[in-house]
Amino acid sequence: xxxxxxxxxxxxxxxxxxxxxxxxxxxxxxxxxxxxxxxxxxxxxxxxxxxxxxxxxxxxxxxxxxxxxxxxxx
Numbered sequence: 611x612x613x614x615x616x617x618x619x620x621x622x623x624x625x626x627x628x629x630x631x632x633x634x635x636x637x638x639x640x641x642x643x644x645x646x647x648x649x650x651x652x653x654x655x656x657x658x659x660x661x662x663x664x665x666x667x668x669x670x671x672x673x674x675x676x677x678x679x680x681x682x683x684x
Contacts, residue, residue: 623654623673629682632658636675643679644669 626632630646644658647668657670 621654621673622676622678623649623651623656625678626656626673626676627682630678631661631680631682632656632676633679634658634671634675635677637671639669639671640675644676646676649673 626646626649628646628649632644632646634640634642634644639660643661645661646656646658648657650656650670654673655670656673656676657668658676660667660669
């Protein structure tokens with residue numbers, strides 16, 4: 611517990627780029643895959659489009675709820 615306050619957690623938002631495929635690992639959309647469409651580095655949020663939805667559903671989530679599964683080649 612005492613050492614945790616000295617550790618700096620690397621922000622997930624730095625690993626993300628537009629068109630990356632991510633898995634949502636927290637919140638109401640946990641377990642769903644999505645494509646990143648926008649990143650807000652200041653707020654550490656990302657807007658993603660859910661791949662499992664029957665229509666394009668853009669959702670803004672905390673970037674720490676995302677796990678990169680496939681990087682875009684762009």
